[in-house]
Amino acid sequence: MSGDDSRADRFSAATEDPLDAAMRRAIAASEQVRGTTSPNPPVGCVILDADGRVVGTGATQPPGGPHAEVVALRAAGARAAGGTAVVTLEPCVHTGRTGPCADALRQAGVARVVHAVADPTARAAGGAAALRAAGIEVRDGLLAEEVSRGPLRAWLHFARTGRPHVTWKYAATLDGRSAAADGTSQWISSADSRAEVHRVRERMDAILVGTGTVAADDPHLTARDAGGELTRRRPLRVVVGDRDIAADARVLDSAAETIRVPGGPPSSVLDALADRGAVDVLLEGGPRLAGAFLEAGCIDRILAYIAPSLLGSGPAALGDAGVASLSQAWRLRIEETTMSGVDLRISAVPTW
Amino acid sequence: MSGDDSRADRFSAATEDPLDAAMRRAIAASEQVRGTTSPNPPVGCVILDADGRVVGTGATQPPGGPHAEVVALRAAGARAAGGTAVVTLEPCVHTGRTGPCADALRQAGVARVVHAVADPTARAAGGAAALRAAGIEVRDGLLAEEVSRGPLRAWLHFARTGRPHVTWKYAATLDGRSAAADGTSQWISSADSRAEVHRVRERMDAILVGTGTVAADDPHLTARDAGGELTRRRPLRVVVGDRDIAADARVLDSAAETIRVPGGPPSSVLDALADRGAVDVLLEGGPRLAGAFLEAGCIDRILAYIAPSLLGSGPAALGDAGVASLSQAWRLRIEETTMSGVDLRISAVPTW
Structure with missing residues (x-):
């Protein structure tokens, strides 16, 4: 020694x-x-x-x-x-x-x-x-x-409920928008945050998006290391919804396995993932799918990357979640806030 | 000793x-x-x-x-x-x-x-x-x-530019909304945050709102201490815009002086305040007035109280600020984040 x-x-x-x-x-x-x-x-x-x-x-x-x-x-x-x-x-x-x-x-x-x-x-x-x-x-x-x-x-969470744990990850501006009025959204968050998301993905069993996000953003949904190489771990990619997706969508390539799950109640989507042995799931949007999962009580943690910018117009990161009045708002507890490069990273959990 | x-x-x-x-x-x-x-x-x-x-x-x-x-x-x-x-x-x-x-x-x-x-x-x-x-x-x-x-x-700021320093203060949910779909907005932020806002107001020369906010929320715009009493300092209340406001609006009571400023470019509103000797101004909304001030480059600091809740619908805290595409987003630097009770308090400054 x-x-x-x-x-x-x-x-x-x-x-x-x-x-x-x-x-x-x-x-x-x-x-x-x-x-x-x-x-x-x-x-x-x-x-x-x-x-x-x-x-x-x-x-x-x-x-x-x-x-x-x-x-x-x-x-x-x-x-x-x-x-x-x-x-x-x-x-x-x-x-x-x-x-x-x-x-x-x-x-x-x-x-x-x-x-x-x-x-x-x-x-x-x-x-x-x-x-x-x-x-x-x-x-x-x-x-x-x-x-x-x-x-x-x-x-x-899985042991207690029989349902995979869902982390809803999103990037938005300080005013809560995930794209500008013309639809541009690359990139809302900083390079540091995007690199961190790859490290988060790598430790997940599955990464979930809706067909709307596939159509709008054509995401790859892979985990890559700092050098841009695919990581050894390749989480399952899951596309939810009944809309067709393009045959050349990046999510359909051979970088990792991809499954389609029909649209339906979030709980049935999660049951399908549980059947595949998935315990830890990352929900990556968009506003409609996130709203549906939130309304169904199927979000267990929120991981928000808040960019230090303001848009004033453009689509919101979260769509309808069944809330009509302030008293029905989905209440959270902020667990942790840290800086991720220039962005603010907020981890929050539901209190319901 | x-x-x-x-x-x-x-x-x-x-x-x-x-x-x-x-x-x-x-x-x-x-x-x-x-x-x-x-x-x-x-x-x-x-x-x-x-x-x-x-x-x-x-x-x-x-x-x-x-x-x-x-x-x-x-x-x-x-x-x-x-x-x-x-x-x-x-x-x-x-x-x-x-x-x-x-x-x-x-x-x-x-x-x-x-x-x-x-x-x-x-x-x-x-x-x-x-x-x-x-x-x-x-x-x-x-x-x-x-x-x-x-x-x-x-x-x-005033000495260098001849224009009062403007802090835009707002409260919103984590998804950037300042009210629910039915218009309910009391209260988005926690009692701790609201008490802190009174301490912020007390140190300002003027507090600014638009006629739209007066019509929607009937705010009092006073600074009160922990016991609910008006503080010794009574910042000037300023209502911007040409719309009529109700004769019994709380902002018109005798708790502090109130002036009306006609609608117009934010710079002319600030000139009118400078003429009154105001150096440190708090802009308290709403989305339209904040958007106009942001677009005119007339916001010098942003003080956001982010409540740990999600709405998924309802008006955004910030309205149109002249941004069509992501490359035109108003870029900020986050100066400080602290907890204000259960809320997250973010102080940010423009980088333009």
């Missing part, structure tokens, strides 16, 4: 609880696999040895592959004995395509398990009880808010 | 340059008189004795009264000799209704003058040169950005 590492360790020890630090490492590991695990949750796990040193880190592998705990235990080997497993989700007790994680932790001789969020699914829950029954100390709730708003947000 | 004060002083000395601290005190003093000095600038001044102790603080008095330096020097008395004057604006050299501040500083035996912003007016500028000629050390530019964006912003 270099002198620098040693100083960094001392600093970290002085300023952050080692379990907090381990959970943050587990969260970071889970973020790496977001978009690759559905319908399983993107979980992260860190194994500390009996002296509190990190001896293994793991994250959920694609469906059929090992869970985070198993990956981390393999890395730790014999050093897990007497140690602590720090994991973002309560370890499972069910045998699916892989064995129960609670068993693996017991067999590895782990003395303590610390998890952030309890498993809400009937099939997999009970891990904490099984571990305690095996004489393992269990603590839950560590950085629970961070995990449940972060990497496990969509999966927890 | 109590033990607590002594500790606070030591802490302050350890963490902030004494001149910075004095300038911040001068800024705070100037903020207290904003809205009471036009057409003169709201200036703050702090006198430090030869040992660097604060011995006098002052701010511009209403027109005809003494300037900030004179108020602060009076408080300091003989302790100013050999000391430092810290002042937000370059001391003036002209004799108006009061004597030149540069003379007063020289006569008080001040050894050094530190100011934030140079005086851009031909009549009053030259203070720094006169002080240096008298053997006084002069330093400028201390916290200049803070002062020129803050208490002296409107006056500096």
